[in-house]
Amino acid sequence: MKRSNAPIFWLLFGAGGMVSALIGPVLVFITGIAAPAGMLLPRELLSYANVLSFSQHWAGKCFLFVIIFLFLWHSAHRIFHTLHDIGLHAGLGAKLVCYGAATTGTLVAGCALLRLGW
Amino acid sequence: MNTSERMITMEVLRYRPEQDETPFFQQFLVPFTDDMSVLQGLQYIKDELEGSLSFRWSCRMAICGSCGMMINGVPKLACHTFLRDTYPNTLRVEALAHFPIERDLVIVMDDFMAKLESIRPYIIADTPRALSEGEYLQTPAQLDLYEQFSSCINCLLCYAACPQYGLNSKFIGPGAMALVHRYNLDSRDSGSAQRMPLVHAEEGVFNCTAVGYCSQVCPKKVDPANAVNINKTESAKDYFLRFVTPKGAGK
Ligand code: SF4
Numbered sequence: 590m591k592r593s594n595a596p597i598f599w600l601l602f603g604a605g606g607m608v609s610a611l612i613g614p615v616l617v618f619i620t621g622i623a624a625p626a627g628m629l630l631p632r633e634l635l636s637y638a639n640v641l642s643f644s645q646h647w648a649g650k651c652f653l654f655v656i657i658f659l660f661l662w663h664s665a666h667r668i669f670h671t672l673h674d675i676g677l678h679a680g681l682g683a684k685l686v687c688y689g690a691a692t693t694g695t696l697v698a699g700c701a702l703l704r705l706g707w
Numbered sequence: 708m709n710t711s712e713r714m715i716t717m718e719v720l721r722y723r724p725e726q727d728e729t730p731f732f733q734q735f736l737v738p739f740t741d742d743m744s745v746l747q748g749l750q751y752i753k754d755e756l757e758g759s760l761s762f763r764w765s766c767r768m769a770i771c772g773s774c775g776m777m778i779n780g781v782p783k784l785a786c787h788t789f790l791r792d793t794y795p796n797t798l799r800v801e802a803l804a805h806f807p808i809e810r811d812l813v814i815v816m817d818d819f820m821a822k823l824e825s826i827r828p829y830i831i832a833d834t835p836r837a838l839s840e841g842e843y844l845q846t847p848a849q850l851d852l853y854e855q856f857s858s859c860i861n862c863l864l865c866y867a868a869c870p871q872y873g874l875n876s877k878f879i880g881p882g883a884m885a886l887v888h889r890y891n892l893d894s895r896d897s898g899s900a901q902r903m904p905l906v907h908a909e910e911g912v913f914n915c916t917a918v919g920y921c922s923q924v925c926p927k928k929v930d931p932a933n934a935v936n937i938n939k940t941e942s943a944k945d946y947f948l949r950f951v952t953p954k955g956a957g958k
């Protein structure tokens with residue numbers, strides 16, 4: 590019997606699910622509605638200067654990285670399993686596309702955050 | 708209770724491999740009273756209308772687990788479902804989903820039997836106990852741990868409910884996992900090291916996508932989904948910690 594390597598993906602999926610459930614909706618509200626529309630929050634909150642300095646701070650960098658990385662892995666896993674559920678057993682190909690996209694996204698986010706400087 | 712006799716239409720899936728190319732539905736008009744189960748309806752058909760109809764049953768009281776079938780599309784025990792609950796509509800009975808049909812409502816259980824055997828569903832003691840040593844003692848708290856999972860009657864309703872088993876029958880499945888859990892939790896047992904490789908395997912718990920329908924249809928409140936999910940966590944822990952924990956530590 591071959592041991593499954595699913596725990597890696599499952600844990601990332603679980604962590605991503607937890608984070609997105611806890612702060613996903615609030616993030617959408619702040620960045621998508623409240624700040625841009627100037628409701629409850631000032632518009633300048635998401636100004637270029639503010640966001641730049643947020644992503645230059647080590648804590649901001651960590652936060653952005655964790656959010657992007659876990660959300661990506663959560664959705665990759667979800668999409669992979671949903672494909673299987675709707676009868677598309679693309680197997681290794683689908684795995685490569687889903688998790689490959691998550692890996693690429695993670696790397697791009699990491700590099701971008703590093704390039705922004707401190 | 709209404710004791711007067713009424714008539715219900717039962718639509719039963721038939722398949723006789725020696726003469727039918729594909730399964731088909733046959734309708735029967737069955738007289739019934741309020742206290743009659745679907746199983747009794749089938750027995751009426753067999754005794755009075757169509758002697759060749761095949762189905763499994765034994766206890767008539769939700770204990771033996773042999774009368775599992777799809778009733779109006781839902782996996783149920785025929786002896787545990789009343790005809791009156793469907794009346795005046797037509798009641799549809801089919802063989803359990805996700806299994807090959809042997810004949811009419813009788814499914815081929817070989818796949819599950821092999822799985823059941825593979826999980827070693829019996830107490831494995833470290834050192835065999837001599838009869839002279841008397842019985843094993845167990846506290847109520849120790850019994851509580853596994854009792855729920857020991858109620859499984861192997862009826863396979865959970866397999867018929869599980870979409871993942873339907874897609875890939877290599878998956879060990881909810882019922883067998885409930886039994887793995889039942890024996891691993893038993894204070895008299897030390898066989899979990901023999902059972903866990905199956906849980907960790909590609910055929911194991913990670914095929915489950917946490918749908919939970921298995922627990923919903925289980926007639927004995929075993930909650931196999933819970934057993935599967937607890938073992939996902941156990942398996943993930945073991946996956947990452949197996950190199951740092953000494954062999955034999957923990958169950
Ligand atoms: S877990 Fe429940 S539904 Fe599944 S085989 Fe056992 S008794 Fe039947």
Ligand code: FES
Nearest residue numbers: 766767772774786
């Ligand atoms: S006949 Fe035994 S469970 Fe239904």
